[in-house]
Amino acid sequence: MTRAPLASYPALRLRRLRQADWIRRLVRETVLTPADLIWSMVIHEGEGQVPVGSMPGIARLSVKEAAAAARQAKALGIPAIAVFPHIDGAKKDAQGTVALDPDGLVARAVKAMKDAAPEVGIMCDVALDPFTEHGHDGIVQSGRIDNDATVEQLVAQGLMQARAGCDILAPSDMMDGRCGALRQALETEGLQDVMIMSYAAKYASAFYGPYREAIGSGTLGTGSIENPADKKTYQMDPANSDEALREVALDIAEGADMIMVKPGLPYLDIVRRVVEAFALPTFAFQVSGEYAMLIAAAQNGWLDEERAILESLGAFKRAGAAGVITYFAPRAARMLGA
Numbered sequence: 001m002t003r004a005p006l007a008s009y010p011a012l013r014l015r016r017l018r019q020a021d022w023i024r025r026l027v028r029e030t031v032l033t034p035a036d037l038i039w040s041m042v043i044h045e046g047e048g049q050v051p052v053g054s055m056p057g058i059a060r061l062s063v064k065e066a067a068a069a070a071r072q073a074k075a076l077g078i079p080a081i082a083v084f085p086h087i088d089g090a091k092k093d094a095q096g097t098v099a100l101d102p103d104g105l106v107a108r109a110v111k112a113m114k115d116a117a118p119e120v121g122i123m124c125d126v127a128l129d130p131f132t133e134h135g136h137d138g139i140v141q142s143g144r145i146d147n148d149a150t151v152e153q154l155v156a157q158g159l160m161q162a163r164a165g166c167d168i169l170a171p172s173d174m175m176d177g178r179c180g181a182l183r184q185a186l187e188t189e190g191l192q193d194v195m196i197m198s199y200a201a202k203y204a205s206a207f208y209g210p211y212r213e214a215i216g217s218g219t220l221g222t223g224s225i226e227n228p229a230d231k232k233t234y235q236m237d238p239a240n241s242d243e244a245l246r247e248v249a250l251d252i253a254e255g256a257d258m259i260m261v262k263p264g265l266p267y268l269d270i271v272r273r274v275v276e277a278f279a280l281p282t283f284a285f286q287v288s289g290e291y292a293m294l295i296a297a298a299q300n301g302w303l304d305e306e307r308a309i310l311e312s313l314g315a316f317k318r319a320g321a322a323g324v325i326t327y328f329a330p331r332a333a334r335m336l337g338a
């Protein structure tokens with residue numbers, strides 16, 4: 001007995017191209033490789049590793065271990081590492097002065113990593129939050145983050161990072177005008193080859209929670225006027241999308257080479273819009289909270305951890321991202337069979 005085709009002739013059977021692995025591989029639209037990954041790494045002043053409670057599998061690394069990790073990145077085919085410092089509370093102040101220290105943790109780690117693996121790109125966050133007592137990304141004056149005073153401090157921080165050997169400055173502070181100020185300072189100082197990857201569309205997100213533990217960030221919002229409760233006066237409103245395009249356009253005009261959208265998965269629509277509008281390398285940050293959610297579910301047996309990791313990273317590629325900043329980088333690179 002022959003059955004009538006499902007649909008009218010010609011039969012529309014999209015499953016034909018899914019029937020075997022070979023054909024699925026042949027028609028696959030996007031591919032994730034280790035070259036798409038930027039390894040998000042937390043470093044600390046002490047020796048050895050200090051596990052981060054809210055990010056199982058992640059530990060703060062010593063400078064020595066960061067250097068070893070850079071060699072590992074090279075072996076795994078991971079092009080770049082983004083470093084985030086955990087600073088001793090005693091060294092913090094209201095202005096984040098230690099952010100400028102040419103012999104500080106960040107400078108020492110960058111030098112050690114570049115010595116260990118010069119082929120691996122090093123990216124540094126330009127922002128004051130790891131260094132301020134209150135945990136804000138800028139200088140607080142009368143309860144407000146002083147934009148222009150902060151930019152001045154950020155330029156000094158960025159120049160210090162560049163002189164230490166950092167390849168990519170990644171301003172994550174969301175002050176207005178910081179990309180232009182950084183770019184101009186780099187030109188003036190003969191550091192014109194240093195790249196800027198701007199956190200152009202960075203949202204005031206709940207998904208940064210575990211990161212704040214990881215870097216021992218000051219507690220926002222103690223009630224004092226010098227410690228506003230949140231970052232909503234400088235980071236973007238999660239409800240906005242057009243505004244992201246304005247932020248990106250400005251940062252490109254000011255001299256950013258690459259753009260970042262942050263957080264990651266909840267903001268893939270922004271990634272897609274930015275890629276379509278500007279066609280320049282656009283990255284997304286799979287942030288600490290995204291890492292924590294996935295691991296927590298896997299630890300409960302609710303998700304297949306490895307599949308979920310690769311699927312989440314692949315989603316960034318599908319959205320059009322040039323790459324992903326992720327805490328999963330070394331694991332994912334291993335899974336991808338580097």
Ligand code: PBG
Binds near residue numbers: 125207211
């Ligand atoms: C701060 C900064 C943050 C992250 C990277 N740089 C936190 C914040 O803006 O409060 C978050 C990273 C993560 O959650 O993984 N300038």
